[in-house]
Amino acid sequence: MSEFELLRNVTIGQYIPTSSVIHRLDPRTKIAMTFFLVLATTFARSILETLLLLAIALLIAAVAKISPKYVLRGMVLGIPILVMVFTLSLLFRGWEEPAGRVYFEWWYIRLTRNSIWLIVLGLLRIIALIFLTSLVTMTSTITELTHGVEKLLDPFRRFGMPSHELALIVMIALRFVPTFAEEMERVMKAQASRCADLSRSFWRPDKAARAYLPLIVPLFINAFRRAEELVYAMEARCYISGDGRTKFITLKSTRLDYIVIAGTILLFAIIQLIPWPSIRIILLGLGLDIL
Template identity: 45%
Template sequence: MAREFELTRNITIGQYLPTGSFVHRLDPRIKLFSFGILILAIAFCNSYGGNFIVLCFSLLLFRLSRIPLRYGLSGVKPAIPFIVILAVLQLLFYGDIASGGRVYLEYGFIVITSDSVRLVIVSALRFIEIIFVSSVLTLSTSTTQLTHGMESLLKPLKYVKFPVHEFSLIMTIAIRFVPTFAMEMEKMMKAQASRGAEFGTGSWWRIFRRTKEMFPIIVPLFRVAMERAEDLILAMEARCYVPGGDRSKFRKYKSSPGDFLVLFFLLAFSAFLLMYPFPY
């Protein structure tokens, strides 16, 4: 029962864990670009061998960044119900799309083949790997670094009148507020449980019952979100923030040869995942 209230422990995206590793010291611009390319390569990798290599590499990233592996694995736990639902839907209804290979079961419109099973396994692995890589990126990069790095990468879009700074700020705030809302939701669950509400009494696969249990949390969570947004607006106005205005930066980022070496390695690794003909 107590594990049902440990939401912040299972939310790794949006938190920053300073460990002093070389991954933390990388130029945020290089880190965002290289990790973004890696995530795209993972999304298009459709082989067992490629996904196994990526899974091992993503676990190695936790080691290199000195982030506890148990902490990283806890970020997958909230996504397990979605992975299971997605796997069941793909297995039952994607038989016509992945119709090749050996047929295991055919009943009406439900066709389960070796290729549809392959699609289910590969999709689940890609989902987990993207969570791992995204967790390493946010756990090793502070909110300020994410904002400046994203703004620098999108700077060419200013020539087409795209609000680069505002977009970068919105994306960074959205990522940063994920653990904040998890903490608020955890407080509400504990408060309502102390008043007799039931949370986590059913099995995790009983999706409809567990969703019904969350309904009393949704309305107050939206109210808290609006209050947090209003507080943020007042804080930014108190600091004379003007959208679209020219702003100076306290820190100037300079890329080192080590940063470019990491970029070259991740680009080569991503190209290898996309171009190498894995047998399985």
């Protein structure tokens, strides 16, 4: 039954309490820091730049006292899809990037040096993005993230943006990620106990699709039931939104928060200003053509 343990492989939305400096930061600081690092990762132009950002993410995990192995566990569920996508891109993207050395060519399949470089860059980007987005939820509670997002969106309220409602929607969505994994795990175990074949063979996606199709209906039914229970719980507690709400926790930024924000913005600017293509040309001249 180990293949049905989905919840242990879901890291987004899971809070890990530790007495680290990252945990003590203002949630607005952590959200802003993650935003700038995710932005830098998205627009990374070279493998070396992406490796630098991944090293920064590993450093943040070490300071937060969170195991990188646990953070990367969130990729386990998506490995079959990632392998399929990157394999197809590796084989067929060579025609989109014809420049560079051609390693293999047959029929519609063309494997070039640039296509390999782009696939590796995309893989490192995904790993870094999963790392960064997982860390912000592992070091902040749902309540802290809700208050942080709402405070960051408060300046847009004068333009009619419902900042509180948007923050609540985002945080409920994050909280429901592990809930969906738990429901899926429960349904899979119930189906397996009735001798259902839930084979997840990577090389037989048609068989896996037929096996998982009966799980979709009970999963959505349970999701709607959980959503209905949440609505009843909020109404029973006289929940109101908007200007009428008060907060028990008041967010206050410290000197450390300002230092972290300034350091993150400075790091983002430095990464964007570094001539990574020139560095790559220098490395190519030294014989290091992997970057």
